[in-house]
Amino acid sequence: MKKEEGTVKxxxxxxxxxxxxASLLALVGCQGSAALGGDHPDDTxxxxxxxxxxPLSGANAAxxxxxxxxxxxxxxxxxxxxxxxxxxxxxxxxxxxDTKSEPETAQSEATRLIQEGASALIGSFESGPxxxxxxxxxxxxxxxxxxxxxxxxxxxxxxxxxxxxxPSGSMMGESSAxxxxxxxxxxxxxxxxxxxxxxxxxxxxxxxxxxxxxIEELGMEVPSAxxxxxxxxxxxxxxxxxxxxxxxxxxxxxxxxxxxxxxQAISSIAPEVKAVYGVxxxxxxxxxxxxxxxxxxxxxxxxxxxxxxxxxxxxxxxARFDKGFGAPMxxxxxxxxxxxxxIAEAVEEAASADPQMIRDAISHSDYEPVVVNDGRxxxxxxxxNSHAAVSVLQVKDGAxxxxxxxxxxxxxxxxxxxPTSAQN
Amino acid sequence: MAQSPAASLTPSAPAPNAEAPARPKRTYNGPSPRxxxxxxxxxxxxxxxxxxxxxSVTVLFQALITGLLTGGIYSLIAMGLTLVYGVxxxxxxxxxxxxxLSMFLTYAAVSGLGLHxxxxxxxxxxxxxxxxxxxxxxxxxxxxxxxxxxxLLVTIGLALAIENLLLMIFGPTPLSVELPGDHGVSFLGAxxxxxxxxxxxxxxxxxxxxxxxxxxTRIGTAIRSVAASPEGSRLVGIDVKLIYVLTFGLGAAATxxxxxxVSTFTTIEPTAGSVFNLTAFVVVVLGGMGNVPGxxxxxxxxxxxxxxxxxxxxxxxxxxxxxxxxxxxLFAKPQGIFGRAS
Numbered sequence: 112m113k114k115e116e117g118t119v120k121x122x123x124x125x126x127x128x129x130x131x132x133a134s135l136l137a138l139v140g141c142q143g144s145a146a147l148g149g150d151h152p153d154d155t156x157x158x159x160x161x162x163x164x165x166p167l168s169g170a171n172a173a174x175x176x177x178x179x180x181x182x183x184x185x186x187x188x189x190x191x192x193x194x195x196x197x198x199x200x201x202x203x204x205x206x207x208x209d210t211k212s213e214p215e216t217a218q219s220e221a222t223r224l225i226q227e228g229a230s231a232l233i234g235s236f237e238s239g240p241x242x243x244x245x246x247x248x249x250x251x252x253x254x255x256x257x258x259x260x261x262x263x264x265x266x267x268x269x270x271x272x273x274x275x276x277x278p279s280g281s282m283m284g285e286s287s288a289x290x291x292x293x294x295x296x297x298x299x300x301x302x303x304x305x306x307x308x309x310x311x312x313x314x315x316x317x318x319x320x321x322x323x324x325x326i327e328e329l330g331m332e333v334p335s336a337x338x339x340x341x342x343x344x345x346x347x348x349x350x351x352x353x354x355x356x357x358x359x360x361x362x363x364x365x366x367x368x369x370x371x372x373x374x375q376a377i378s379s380i381a382p383e384v385k386a387v388y389g390v391x392x393x394x395x396x397x398x399x400x401x402x403x404x405x406x407x408x409x410x411x412x413x414x415x416x417x418x419x420x421x422x423x424x425x426x427x428x429x430a431r432f433d434k435g436f437g438a439p440m441x442x443x444x445x446x447x448x449x450x451x452x453x454i455a456e457a458v459e460e461a462a463s464a465d466p467q468m469i470r471d472a473i474s475h476s477d478y479e480p481v482v483v484n485d486g487r488x489x490x491x492x493x494x495x496n497s498h499a500a501v502s503v504l505q506v507k508d509g510a511x512x513x514x515x516x517x518x519x520x521x522x523x524x525x526x527x528x529x530p531t532s533a534q535n
Numbered sequence: 536m537a538q539s540p541a542a543s544l545t546p547s548a549p550a551p552n553a554e555a556p557a558r559p560k561r562t563y564n565g566p567s568p569r570x571x572x573x574x575x576x577x578x579x580x581x582x583x584x585x586x587x588x589x590x591s592v593t594v595l596f597q598a599l600i601t602g603l604l605t606g607g608i609y610s611l612i613a614m615g616l617t618l619v620y621g622v623x624x625x626x627x628x629x630x631x632x633x634x635x636l637s638m639f640l641t642y643a644a645v646s647g648l649g650l651h652x653x654x655x656x657x658x659x660x661x662x663x664x665x666x667x668x669x670x671x672x673x674x675x676x677x678x679x680x681x682x683x684x685x686x687l688l689v690t691i692g693l694a695l696a697i698e699n700l701l702l703m704i705f706g707p708t709p710l711s712v713e714l715p716g717d718h719g720v721s722f723l724g725a726x727x728x729x730x731x732x733x734x735x736x737x738x739x740x741x742x743x744x745x746x747x748x749x750x751x752t753r754i755g756t757a758i759r760s761v762a763a764s765p766e767g768s769r770l771v772g773i774d775v776k777l778i779y780v781l782t783f784g785l786g787a788a789a790t791x792x793x794x795x796x797v798s799t800f801t802t803i804e805p806t807a808g809s810v811f812n813l814t815a816f817v818v819v820v821l822g823g824m825g826n827v828p829g830x831x832x833x834x835x836x837x838x839x840x841x842x843x844x845x846x847x848x849x850x851x852x853x854x855x856x857x858x859x860x861x862x863x864x865l866f867a868k869p870q871g872i873f874g875r876a877s
Binding site: 169170172173175176311337338339340342343344345347348349351352355356367368371372375376378379380381399400403436438535 | 577589590593594597598601602604605608698699704706707708709711718719721722725726727728731797800801802804805806810811840841845846849850852853854
């Protein structure tokens with residue numbers, strides 16, 4: 112009797128656990144993708160597959176889903192316009208997968224995509240996963256075009272198959288410092304001390320190091336550079352530390368959630384600074400920052416990669432994206448759009464779906480991106496787009512505007528722009 | 536195990552009869568005065584050290600106040616976790632996801648119905664109570680006798696399901712809830728937002744409420760006796776499975792309150808609760824597994840450690856000091872600050 116009861120219980124358990132597991136898998140699977148055809152790329156390809164690796168779930172899903180959507184948009188546009196001409200109108204296909212922000216998942220998914228016939232990869236928003244995808248693509252000799260991934264060292268391994276469209280962390284840090292210097296000088300303000308707050312991960316440290324070095328080379332001082340854990344739930348102490356002893360400008364490098372916490376702390380502490388200056392900040396240039404931040408984030412400056420709003424093609428794209436996706440296009444999504452187009456042009460030129468030939472064509476790409484860039488894309492021998500550039504944005508009249516450099520500006524910047532004054 | 540993890544939930548007044556006069560009955564549930572003194576001394580030393588290293592009184596005050604307030608938030612989030620562990624011995628990995636669910640419910644109530652954020656408590660608390668009770672009744676009750684990892688896996692699965700459902704329904708763009716009239720208050724150069732002070736008060740009220748429920752109601756007595764001995768409770772006619780269902784429901788309701796309070800000053804996204812998971816477990820273990828007032832003290836200790844540690848060791852992750860303190864406490868008092876030797 113007793114034994115029987117036990118067996119029944121064990122059986123229920125045996126059934127229940129896999130059922131729960133299976134239904135969960137099904138749930139997670141909903142976001143995954145349909146099965147891939149196993150056809151290998153060859154010169155008579157019927158379609159060319161591009162693997163898109165982004166965080167579709169987890170903390171960075173907001174960017175990841177936008178980027179995946181933008182990649183699909185780019186492919187749809189090319190296919191509607193007749194596909195790849197040199198391949199008799201062969202269509203492109205995006206195979207979009209979720210990295211879950213995990214380097215190991217990114218690695219296994221990249222391997223799978225390549226095995227299933229992807230001719231090129233794009234990705235992945237975060238440096239850790241991107242570094243792993245880079246090494247997979249190098250080993251398999253399949254080109255990988257990074258849309259967003261700031262860490263410099265990814266391209267310092269001598270890789271031949273990895274390319275990066277966005278400015279590297281150090282490029283962004285240095286340009287931000289130079290722009291700050293020019294803007295303060297142009298407006299006749301005396302800025303001698305810059306306090307720095309940065310998230311403690313790969314991206315924050317890479318950007319901060321370059322920024323602080325360049326600031327000091329330009330003759331300003333960095334009395335305090337404070338790192339923080341982006342998962343913190345309050346950053347008031349760190350803001351107090353960064354402004355202790357008095358600074359003229361507070362520079363912040365971080366993601367959306369932590370940058371918002373910082374803006375809240377700034378609002379309640381009300382430090383006497385001339386401006387808050389985002390350095391490649393992932394929060395200060397998001398549209399919802401204006402809704403979420405105290406005082407609408409008025410006056411906040413941010414030097415970052417950005418959709419080129421002076422360009423008609425970029426503006427039209429942004430409008431189409433907004434309509435299709437249902438939220439304003441982030442710069443990260445624009446970079447994914449560019450990454451797909453770089454690959455598409457290379458496929459067109461190579462007239463082949465062969466990864467090696469596509470790689471060679473990418474290496475002398477001459478594509479004109481929709482993001483702010485010094486002219487056309489130009490990959491140097493490490494794979495970095497040497498023409499990648501940042502522009503400075505400012506929250507003005509309830510909108511985010513490009514304000515510097517002047518030839519890209521939508522409107523003139525306000526400096527000083529203390530974060531607590533209402534008149535910005 | 537030398538010590539029942541549910542020690543503090545054990546009824547404190549059994550059989551007041553003749554035979555054991557030798558040992559004075561302890562109804563006092565807190566730490567020994569010595570432990571409190573040592574804890575206090577350590578906090579003071581750390582504060583002095585942090586003050587010296589940071590070189591600014593304002594920064595030190597800010598760290599102390601922020602530490603206390605975030606500590607309150609940590610204990611708020613750990614409350615449901617410790618209750619469920621104390622009675623059911625289930626480590627609920629879905630705690631963070633349930634906090635996130637409550638944040639989204641609050642958002643829906645505020646933006647959809649136009650309610651004041653704190654009025655949303657009237658929706659989130661009952662809704663999460665029902666959900667928690669349902670989870671225990673359907674998913675966990677059938678496997679209560681299974682090894683602990685079976686229940687653990689179910690709660691991990693539940694967490695994945697909740698987070699991804701939220702992502703599917705609400706999308707990935709972060710949301711926020713604004714507390715009307717929220718602004719910063721200044722205190723000795725340090726500043727805090729009112730919403731955080733309210734959350735801290737919420738944590739205190741919640742501890743008091745849970746304590747009252749557990750110690751002053753018949754249901755509470757039943758819960759505590761199930762925690763002490765499920766077999767014994769069954770013998771005296773308590774429906775143990777029903778108590779399990781009620782306890783998980785109560786735990787989920789506490790989590791709901793935490794979610795609503797936190798939603799007024801943090802970004803609402805599916806992963807917003809799970810960033811607290813690790814800290815919440817540390818709080819629960821520090822405070823003594825299953826000890827509700829212990830969770831409050833545990834939360835304050837973790838909050839202060841994080842802030843002061845960040846000042847003393849600049850450039851290090853604040854979690855470093857938290858875990859160093861955690862290891863020291865476990866070494867000196869394996870049953871947690873609030874745990875008592877048997």
